[in-house]
Amino acid sequence: MKESILLKAKAASAFLLLLIFAAGCTAPRAVINSGKVTAPGKFKVGVNFGGNIATEPIGQLDDIAKATVDAIAKKDSVYYDDEIETATKALLAYSLDPVGPTFDFYVRYGLAPRVDAGYKYASGVHVFDTQYQFLGPTGTPENPGVGDWYGSIGLQYAGQSSEWVDKLFLDKLQPVLQFTAKRKDITVPLIFSKSFGPEEEKGSIAFGAVYNHTFIEYGFEPGELFKKVGGEVDRVNPLMEENSFGSYGLFANARIGFKYVYLVPAITIYYQDYGNYKLLNNAAYSFSGLTFIPSIGLQASFGRGR
Template sequence: MKQLPMLRINLVLTALASVVMTACTAPRSMTMSGKVTPRGEFKIGGNQSFNIPTETISKTGAAIKAAAEQLAKEEKVDYGTSNELVDKLQVAALAYVLDPVQPAADLYVRYGVLDRLDVGYKYAFGSHVFDGMYQFMGPVGTPERPGGAAGARYGSIGIQFATQRAKLPDIPYFDNINELLRFRATRQDLLIPLVFSHSFGPEEQVGAVSYGLVYSHTFLRYGFDPKRIYTNSQATQLIPNLPERKQNFSSYGAFLNVKVGYRYAYVVPALAVYYQNYGTYQLLNNKSTKLSGLTFIPSIGLQFRIPTTRK
């Protein structure tokens, strides 16, 4: 009986591996409920989401793709005549790193440390995420040992920290931008969710509907170090690089998810919406740009509960 939880974990991880896709941003899909993992138990699962930021879409359209391909063909770029195109490529690179348009996947494991506290680790294929949740409202129990009746309300608050090395994707369009601008960036994200849920059955035996608010804060370091962009058509002087800059911004979000299943396995569709004023960013040649917009994150997940064998 002691080997049963580990056997279940291995089987679930094998199943989740088949839905993995590459991601390069901290996960912001909200699939948790207000009830934390019961003490001594595990939850494991995975999510597949799609990040849809309005500002990034507007800054990385077909015109920018054409500009990147055009400048990539030039051995020496004259900033005097191509400054508008170069500036647009910088903005596109920044917008993508701040909030990429892409599918994203993550795998996670959670453990109930105390009756009202659990901790977790999430791997988002480029980002490592550590978090904890504290349940301040609702009963404590399991489907086998209910602490409350069907329809009970739960509430919890958490904190999540993610770190990653941000980069542009390895596709021809962004390869051209990266080759021209030699863009580099790193980021860390701090996220605080406030979650409320209503149980389906006692202790979420058949699932729950959850909703809440999210605050996140991002810390970004970035820079440009171009080697083919010159200040004049005679190609006598390279444009000065942009040394590493620091920038941070806040995001404000709301979410809704539904967990449906029975005791050990659940499907979790969710939708999160964020607004962020990314702030003002320094560009080459003392230029700057301001970015802001909405981000929509629909997702679908699988969650598995690993109960303990205690009586």
């Protein structure tokens, strides 16, 4: 009996691990910048590898067995029950905070002595941001200013749709549930950093707080999904809703290198109360949890400046 329970637990853990590394199309919310913006006329380019580990979606997916999903998908007529409700909760929770690996590449350009802007492409998600430096010098290692502490505030926009559903085993329920979701994220980091060498010549260490606001539109348009009401059988009505929620986080990152090339490790942690969401058949559910976003990347700088 104990061996059977242990085998089931190992199988569930292995499945979740596979899911985490096989899926993921996540709005990038990791904070990897220092408090010093890119010098005017110069560029920074880089790549990042990481993961989005959210406690609520993992908990919801853990309640679903792949065998159950396969069995439902093979039925000619599906009736709304606890298993269907669990599946809808998992799909929604995952759309609120997709679990999985993250990969992105980006470019930043210095627009003015205290302002830069950037573009990032992250697994199909287009991200635009800008950053304003309100503290510290604005020189370069070749022409340094006075001081080694920096402070800045940023603004980032990202948008994505629910293409990630095709990467989950839950995609077999799409003909039944027809789930769609679109989200937009606005991220505002407040960053402070300490320079290693003049004007971050040898890198920096940074920390701060970050606020993210997510706007989500989601819906279900079930086809062959029915419910029994008394002695009659009715189709389950479609559902389309909108919601939004805030996330509050802390972060730390470092840039380790010399002049032109840096290694960039980072960790960002968010807490969010996702709020209350309507589901099919007049059901509703509330979600909340922590999200951990570790990452590591490489960054290079070039350009003559001005």
